Structure formats: C-alpha cells, structure tokens
Amino acid sequence: xxxxxxxxxxxxxxxxxxxxxxxxxxxxxxxxxxxxxxxxxxxxxxxxxxxxxxxxxxxxxxxxxxxxxxxxxxxxxxxxxxxxxxxxxxxxxxxxxxxxxxxxxxxxxxxxxxxxxxxxxxxxxxxxxxxxxxxxxxxxxxxxxxxxxxxxxxxxxxxxxxxxxxxxxxxxxxxxxxxxxxxxxxxxxxxxxxxxxxxxxxxxxxxxxxxxxxxxxxxxxxxxxxxxxxxxxxxxxxxxxxxxxxxxxxxxxxxxxxxxxxxxxxxxxxxxxxxxxxxxxxxxxxxxxxxxxxxxxxxxxxxxxxxxxxxxxxxxxxxxxxxxxxxxxxxxxxxxxxxxxxxxxxxxxxxxxxxxxxxxxxxxxxxxxxxxxxxxxxxxxxxxxxxxxxxxxxxxxxxxxxxxxxxxxxxxxxxxxxxxxxxxxxxxxxxxxxxxxxxxxxxxxxxxxxxxxxxxxxxxxxxxxxxxxxxxxxxxxx
Amino acid sequence: xxxxxxxxxxxxxxxxxxxxxxxxxxxxxxxxxxxxxxxxxxxxxxxxxxxxxxxxxxxxxxxxxxxxxxxxxxxxxxxxxxxxxxxxxxxxxxxxxxxxxxxxxxxxxxxxxxxxxxxxxxxxxxxxxxxxxxxxxxxxxxxxxxxxxxxxxxxxxxxxxxxxxxxxxxxxxxxxxxxxxxxxxxxxxxxxxxxxxxxxxxxxxxxxxxxxxxxxxxxxxxxxxxxxxxxxxxxxxxxxxxxxxxxxxxxxxxxxxxxxxxxxxxxxxxxxxxxxxxxxxxxxxxxxxx
Numbered sequence: 001x002x003x004x005x006x007x008x009x010x011x012x013x014x015x016x017x018x019x020x021x022x023x024x025x026x027x028x029x030x031x032x033x034x035x036x037x038x039x040x041x042x043x044x045x046x047x048x049x050x051x052x053x054x055x056x057x058x059x060x061x062x063x064x065x066x067x068x069x070x071x072x073x074x075x076x077x078x079x080x081x082x083x084x085x086x087x088x089x090x091x092x093x094x095x096x097x098x099x100x101x102x103x104x105x106x107x108x109x110x111x112x113x114x115x116x117x118x119x120x121x122x123x124x125x126x127x128x129x130x131x132x133x134x135x136x137x138x139x140x141x142x143x144x145x146x147x148x149x150x151x152x153x154x155x156x157x158x159x160x161x162x163x164x165x166x167x168x169x170x171x172x173x174x175x176x177x178x179x180x181x182x183x184x185x186x187x188x189x190x191x192x193x194x195x196x197x198x199x200x201x202x203x204x205x206x207x208x209x210x211x212x213x214x215x216x217x218x219x220x221x222x223x224x225x226x227x228x229x230x231x232x233x234x235x236x237x238x239x240x241x242x243x244x245x246x247x248x249x250x251x252x253x254x255x256x257x258x259x260x261x262x263x264x265x266x267x268x269x270x271x272x273x274x275x276x277x278x279x280x281x282x283x284x285x286x287x288x289x290x291x292x293x294x295x296x297x298x299x300x301x302x303x304x305x306x307x308x309x310x311x312x313x314x315x316x317x318x319x320x321x322x323x324x325x326x327x328x329x330x331x332x333x334x335x336x337x338x339x340x341x342x343x344x345x346x347x348x349x350x351x352x353x354x355x356x357x358x359x360x361x362x363x364x365x366x367x368x369x370x371x372x373x374x375x376x377x378x379x380x381x382x383x384x385x386x387x388x389x390x391x392x393x394x395x396x397x398x399x400x401x402x403x404x405x406x407x408x409x410x411x412x413x414x415x416x417x418x419x420x421x422x423x424x425x426x427x428x429x430x431x432x433x434x435x436x437x438x439x440x441x442x443x444x445x446x447x448x449x450x451x452x453x454x455x456x457x458x459x460x461x462x463x464x465x466x467x468x469x470x471x472x473x474x475x476x477x478x
Numbered sequence: 479x480x481x482x483x484x485x486x487x488x489x490x491x492x493x494x495x496x497x498x499x500x501x502x503x504x505x506x507x508x509x510x511x512x513x514x515x516x517x518x519x520x521x522x523x524x525x526x527x528x529x530x531x532x533x534x535x536x537x538x539x540x541x542x543x544x545x546x547x548x549x550x551x552x553x554x555x556x557x558x559x560x561x562x563x564x565x566x567x568x569x570x571x572x573x574x575x576x577x578x579x580x581x582x583x584x585x586x587x588x589x590x591x592x593x594x595x596x597x598x599x600x601x602x603x604x605x606x607x608x609x610x611x612x613x614x615x616x617x618x619x620x621x622x623x624x625x626x627x628x629x630x631x632x633x634x635x636x637x638x639x640x641x642x643x644x645x646x647x648x649x650x651x652x653x654x655x656x657x658x659x660x661x662x663x664x665x666x667x668x669x670x671x672x673x674x675x676x677x678x679x680x681x682x683x684x685x686x687x688x689x690x691x692x693x694x695x696x697x698x699x700x701x702x703x704x705x706x707x708x709x710x711x712x713x714x715x716x717x718x719x720x721x722x723x724x725x726x727x728x729x730x731x732x733x734x735x736x737x738x739x740x741x742x743x744x745x746x747x748x749x750x751x752x753x754x755x756x757x758x759x760x761x762x763x764x765x766x767x768x
Contacts, residue, residue, distance in 0.1 A: 083729045090517055108518050214606075224625045225712025227730075285606035287625030288711075302606065434518050440731040444540060451626065451715055475520030 030066045030373070033128055037370035038068030044359065045084050046100035048075035050311055051158035051391030055378065059387070063377045069370050078290075082436065089114040089362045097365040098375065101154045102357045103144050104429030109360070110153065111433035116361040119151035121372060128369055133376040137396050144428050145358045154358025155379040158393035160310030161419060161426045162236050162353050164335060166190045168413075169328040170204065170215075170304050179207070191305065191335045194274055201281035204304035217281035219294045219306025224447040228290035230439055233275055233446055235353035235429065236307050240336045241271035244349050245430035247460075248438070248467065253478040255467040263442075264457075264464040272456040276449060287450060299323040307334060309355060310415060314392035317412045331413040333422055341425065350427035356393065394419055434474050441470045511738035518732055531739035541740060544723040545747070551632065551719060552700035555639040556693060562640065563647025563692075570648070571655050588645045596709025599638045603710070628716030635707050635717050642706065643699070647692055654688035655681070690759050694752050701748050720744050 046052040052075045060071035076084070085099040089112075101109060109115055122129045135142070138156050145154035170176055171188060180188035184199050191197035201217030208215030221232035234246045247263030248255045255263035262268060279286060283302045285293060295312035297303055301324040308316070315322055317329040333341075336351050343349035359378070361371050377383070379395075385402035388394050392415065399405055400420045409416040429435060442463045449459035471477040511531060513524040535541050570581060587595070603610045603624055611622040624631040658681060666676050682689075704721040707713065713722035724744065728737035 079730065086517075086729075086732070112517065112522075222625070223712065223714070225631075225714025225717065283606050284611070284621075284623050285604060285625070287623060288604055289625075297606065433520075436730045437516065437518055437732065440726060447715060451628065453715075473514075474516060474518065 027066060029130065034067030034069055034373055040367055040370045041070040041072055042097040042367050042371050042374055043072045043095060044098040045074045045076065045081055045096050047078045047081045049158065050315060051387065051393045054387050054390045055157065059378055059383060063374055067373060069374065071374060089364055092364045094364040094366045096362060097367045097371040098359045098361055100357050101145065101360045103355065104435050106145055106154065107431045107433045108435055110147065114362055115153045116363055116368060117151045117153060118155065118361065118375065121368065125369060125372065128372050130376040130380065132380045132382065137381060137398060139395055139397050141354065141356055141395060154360035155375040156356065156358045156395035157378060158311060158391060159356035159395050160393050161423060162307055162309050162334065162355060163313065163415065163418065164190065164305065164332045165298055165308045165313065166305040166330045167325055167328050168330045171330065176207065190330060190332045194335055194337065197335050198277065200305055201278055205281040214302050216283045216303050218278050219298055219303045219308065220278050220282040220286040221289055221291060221294045221307065222279060222286045222450050223290050224287050224450050226290045227439055227443050229450060230443050230446045232307065233272060236334065237275045238268060238271050239350050239352055240334055240340060241267050242337055242340050242349060243268045243271055253471050253476055255464040259478060261464060263467060264461045268460050269457050272449060272460060276456060279450065299325060301325050310419065311392050313412050313415045314389065314408065329413055331415045331418060344425040351425045354423065354426035354428050434476060437474060438467055438470055441466045507738045507741055510734055511742050513735045515735040516733050531736050534736060535740055535743060541723060544718050544720045547632065548701055548719040551636060552697060555636045555700055556696045558640045559644045559647045559696060560693065562644045563651050566648040567651035567655055570652055584648065585645045587642050592705040593709055595638065595642050596706040600710050603634055624711050625714065631711045631714065631716030635710060638706060638710060639700065643696065650688055650692045654685045658684045686759060690756065693755060697751055698748055701744065
C-alpha cells in the first residue's frame, strides 16, 4: 500500500513538473518571440462591448506581462469606431495597429484591400507563429473573415446570435398564467409565432399598467437617431419573415421588386408592419434605444420578452450588480414565420443575425509583427473560456465543451448550447461591399416609419428607390 | 521709422498656420466638392462631375429639411440667449447678496465640453430613466419622448443650447454694459426719458457693436452644431441639423464629394446670414461710409 502511494505520488510530481515545464516553455516562447518588440506600443480600436471590454481590462494586461509589448486599446462608440478605423486605413496614417472588423463591414474592407492577410503573414514570419494558435480551431464564423483561398484576414474575437429572451419569473407565475389563459384561451408560453408574440406583448403591457409596474410587453430596438433600428428590422425581423439580404438582389443591382429586389415586397411590408405594431407595447425608451439600451431595459426588468443581442445574455442572466432579472432569464430561438426555419435548415435562408467581429491588422500598421503576436495571443484556446463566460461570445469550437462554459450555460438557460446547435440557422450580413453606404440611405425611411410619418409600404417603397439610386451612384446598379 | 518687414515677420507664424490649416483645407474641400468620390464605390478615385453635386443637393429633401431645422434651431436659440443674456448682464451690473457666487455658478455651463453637455442632457431626458420625462408624466401627464416626437427633440436641443451658451452672451453683454459712459444715460434721464427710452435710444446703440459680434459668433456656432445634439438625440428626426447631415454623408456614407459640396453651401449660407444680419443691425446700406 505504501509502495502504491509512493508511485502515485511520484507520478503526480512528474505530471506537475511536466506541466510547469510546459507553462514555462510557453512563457519562454512568448518572451523570446516578443523580445525584438519589447517596449513597443500597439494601438487598437473597437466598439465598447462586453467582449471588447474584457480584452481591454484583462487580456491586454496579460499579454503585456508576458511579452513586454504594451497594448493601448480604445473602446469607443460604434459610429466612432468605424470613422476612426476607416479614416486611418484610408489615409494610411498608421495610428491603429489592429482594428475591430464587424462581420458586416469585412466585405467593404477586403474590397478596399485595407487588411493584412494574416495566414500569409504568419507563414512569412515562422519565428512569430505560435504553435498554440490554430486557425482551424475557430468555429465556422471565421469563414466570414477568409478570402476565396481560405486565408484569414481577421482573428475572430466575438460571435453571438440575436436571440429571444423572456422573463421566466413572469412566464412561469401561476397567477399570471391563469390570467393569460382566461383572456386568450390558450396557455402562456414563450412565443413560437408572431401572433403569440403579439398576444404576449399586449398582455404584459396591460398587466404592467394594471399592477402599476414599469413593465412592458416587448423590447423594440427602435432608435430614431441611430442605425440600430434599421439593423433590427433588416437583420432580425426581416429574416424571421423570410426577407433575406436586406431585400437587395446583388445580381440585379436592385432593391425594388419590379427589378428583382424584395425590399418593397409584401414580405418586407408584413415584417415592418408587425415590428412597428410592437411599439405601443415597448417601454417608452424604445424609440431612443440602440442595442445597448435594449439590453439595459431588459436587464432592468422593463420588458417581458424581446430580441436581445446574445453578447448581453450572460451578464443579464448572471450579473446581479447590473441586472434585476438574474436567474430569471429564458433563452429561445427568435420567432419565425412558417417555412423560415425549414428554409434555413436547407441552406436557403436564415432566421436571424449571426453577429460578431474580428481583429485585423491594417496595411497601414507600423507594428505588424508585434500585432501578429497579440492576435495569436487572443486567438489561442487557453484564453477563450473565461472570455466567453464574461462576454457570451464563442469563437472556438472547443470552448463549448469547457467546464466553465458548461456551468455558465445552465445559468443562461442554455444560450451556449443554442449557439452551438442552432447557430448555423443564423447568418452574418450579406456580402455587400457597400454595407454602410446603403444602410445610411435606408435609415431615414425606417425612422420616419417608426415616427408614423410614413406607412410601412410607403417607407419601404421609398427606401427601395433610394437604395437603387445609391447603387447606381456607387457603380453597383443595374 | 518702423520697418514694415518687422510687421510681416511677426505676422508670418500666424499667416503660415492660417494658410496650412485654414486656407489649404478650404481649397481642398472646394476641389473635392466638384468631384464624385466615394471610397467604397465600384470605381475608386475622384471623378470630376462639374456642378452635379450642387444640383443634387437642390433636390435633396433631407438636406433641405436639415437647413430648415438648423435655421429654426439657430433663430430660437440665439434669440433666447440674447434676451436672457442681456437681462442677466443687467442684473449683474447691480449689487445684490450672493452676486459673486451667482456669477461663478452661472458661468459653469461654459466650462463644460459640448459632448459632456449632450451627455448630461441625454441622461436628464432619456425616456424611462431620465428625471425630466418622469416628472413631466407624473405631475403634468405629459408624454415626453424625444425619440418619438421630433418637435420635442428640437425644443430640447434649443433649451440645451440656451443653457450652455447664455453665460457667454451674458459675459459679453456685461463687458458692453460696463463700457457705456454714464453721462449719456444721466443726460437722457435729466431730459425726462423713461427706462425703456433710455434702453432704446442710449443703451442699445452703444451695445450694437458688441451685440453684433456676439450674434455673429453664436450664428456660426449654431449652424455648425454637431456634438451636443449628436450626443442628445443622435441626429434623429427633429435634430438632424446640417452639421450632423454633413457628418453622416461624409463619414458613414463616405460620400466625400457630395459632403464637400454641402459644406461649401453651408459656409455660403452662414456668410449670407451674417451679412444680412450685419445690414439689419448696423443699418448700413451700399456705399455708406462710417
């Protein structure tokens, strides 16, 4: 027995010694590879989101400690992030060594040849290629950042889907359930159809009013001063009705039904009409809400259900210092029209937006080598799980099986499982090299529809015409 | 005798800076304004398109709407600031308890950066969280939602601008009032003029130059207002002023040619407005000499 104990102890020591050697080796590699660049400062810009804030607060400091390379990471507003990055890359000023590439803008950046081919750059600099970094370990979301040859232009740093969140404490309350059933003749449940969604919204708004509670039936990301409203309509509501690719037919170069587009078609009008009909059941801040405010409203317990970006799911469900609904958050697929899920499963459509982004290196960067090390650091498997737990983002296939994520998954009502299993039903933005330009043209019409100045049909008809004019101006028209 | 070269030598740093940072960018904008240039177009690079950009903006409803909104904003904000600023300046020429403290507190908004002013007001008026909509609803049953009602967004912008810039007008008016000699005022009183007549026939003519300068500065500021209003309402309906419209065209839309032409027209409008105002206030006509 004593002998056996000694053997086990020796094996344990050997394993521990091996592990510390591996760790020391790993640390040694980073220090050696980064030695020529120690003291260098690399600068990046991104939108202020939970995953970005984790990079700024945690990963940057770890990387600096390991390599001696300083990371200045600017997290700013969504608009400012784009302006700063594009101005820098276009003017070739070299202010930023890495920029956030939202999935929807990658096609514009690639068309302008703004970004360094990271696969090629790593191959050209084998001394800087970290063996713990493996491009094939990323989820299929990384494909959005590859060219036709499969070379990567951005290291995925966040990926999530826009899901349907609901308050379990309300939906599972016996008295509320009875009241709903009495009024509507069927059982209260998370919505699986648009009619059911509308009933839920109307019921909880009336319930909130009758109970003198700050509670409304749904969220609506309906800011009239921000593109967020256009995005919710085009990338979440539209697809769930079967309106894909913003209703723009790239081959025909048109958004108008008469020319092969669909932005002014019946499906689009139906989708916009439904979405606008939810405004009376949304909190008063809805018409000033971007994605951030929608998450805050839901976290404050002001909406019974809604469409919320998944990056917020984790903190809404678990962070008691910021959320009033922790432990009561239910997560489901967003509501879809008949046939939309089948189409998505067949690969003929999608049910909502697979959002996310990557960090890329602009050609204008003056510190490409140091930045390559940084991107490999954040792209390695060992940093993924805690990052995923903090920001509800997953970019590595292995992260789904991590014990930390498995534990977190139960607290977030299976959000991570949904992301893994149902993620392929969602899709990123269409491959437009004119993404922001055309979206800017659509914005005013959606905003005027929200204000009630235009009917859904008028708004979409005028928007489709304006899109076609812009496509002509940009050289992508018919 | 002074050497004129010394004068030019002393002026040269300022002139060089003005040429590099003022005149040359203006020439560049002028050049770009006559070109079609969008970096995300299928065909990259500048293409001369003559007056097309200017013709386009004549038919651009969004631009024309933004000009109308900007003029409404400027007129209401500046008129309120001048009236309030004058009254406060008059008050500050007299003695009253706590005058020094009041003057300091009253000047505080001037010290706040415009973007911070926008943030403060956004926190005050954001529906659902801000105290202003809460109390307006609770006490007066008024639905105050700047995202839903463009007029409310416009008036909130005006009030925010008045809050921010009235102290500036007060200080300039105070300087003007302090510089008025006592004799004409006393003479007018001896001649039997009442307070209104003293103000109209003595104070106002003396204040005219300073009033003109203040209004010019405020007009130029109001027409190019972006940051405060951007922060407050994101440039949505009711607050999509010309400055914000230009920002949207130039940055997210990257339509540099068209954005430059709008900038040039806005500059032209500002000059014309200031000139008209100069004629109106100073009463000068063509050929008149001071």
